[in-house]
Amino acid sequence: MSVPLRVLIADDHPMFRAALRHALGEIAPGLSVDEVANRSALEAAVAEGAPYDLAMLDLTMPGAMGFSSLVYLRGERPELPVLIVSSDDHARTIRRAQQFGAAGFVPKSAPAESLAQAVQAVLDGGLWFPPQQAERSEDDARLAERLAQLTPQQLRVLMRVADGLLNKQIAYELSLSENTVKIHVTAVLRKLGCHSRTQAAVLVKALALDSAGVAGEEDEVGG
Template identity: 40%
Template sequence: MGEFIDPERVLIVDDHSLVRDGLRSIFDDVFPACIILEADSLQTALQALDAEGEVDLVLLDLNIPDVSYLSGLEALRSRFPATPVVMVSGMTDRNVVRDALAAGAAGFVPKSLKRAAIVDALQQVLSGEIYMPDLPGHERQAAEEDLIRARIDTLTPQQRVVLGHLVAGLLNKQVAYELNVSMTTVKAHVSAILQKMDVFSRTQAVIMANKIGFRG
């Protein structure tokens, strides 16, 4: 796990005040210095972020009145790409989890989780990891594989070729030779691959690609 930093400002978006109160109480207990902003719709959430500036974390309910499925997540990711958004939902269907993570959610937290598990999930997200709920073993693996495929699908054809060479164990200079391009071009492709796959090293990218048997 990466270095964990206490959040300074968090936005809770849910149209049920009882749910907002429950999440607020968790932050009050675990992160007493954290400033909590609240919104009961996507519109008020965007207004709050425009007025108050970006926050360290957004907790977004999947079902709020002015949102259709993941449109709220997509709007927040588009307007505030540097702000991690955690989906909070009573549903833990694998397809919903997969779609949310593929659309850029930093985590998916079921409302049914116990308090300690919610704290653990939030700490994982704040340290830069993606939190996925405990689905049954085969479903969890399938959801992870779906997420990896969705990220690889964002690569350009040339980036997919480069990733295939990385999976095969080639060094940058060997990739440059194989593709008849400069080292600078290869490095640019590798950087783009890491960014799109949301990993920090080529080793992580290769491990991820190997999980779905990607060969280029």
């Protein structure tokens, strides 16, 4: 008897999570689904070590900065395919998702058939992206390479540095000693080639969605 699929859905809209759960049930009856609504809950779910077969990720959850959750998942669980499901379907957003390691991208406006095709393709070890994509960005490629040098723990520390947290606050959030956080920060700055926490924070902000893309997402949700 085959083990049922286990999927992690990360999206802050309860109704959309329910819609995804229903769609997945049609694709793979009997599957197991875990849901999270923000970045902290995502980290907690991943930390539990559940053997997920697929992660479905929105780009605008509370606590996330654009592609930061995607970069986190790719660093923490490189074997786990990540399918982005977003209402920001601008060509550059799709291209950036691919460059930062997503296995697929499905616009929230896409029909159920497209979602089914994407899920099946990704579970089979392939890729699934809409045809409209912008040109490859060398800046994003370099950023992805730099971030790939970090360990999962260093990436967690970096994201909190970008949020403006002090070492003492990061230590509390991650259950580490303040000295351990200091060591991680030093290693992060060295690996990224940054001379200060401010430089590192600016680097992380490059993961943010383009302003045009964010505006487009708000328009679609509102419409």
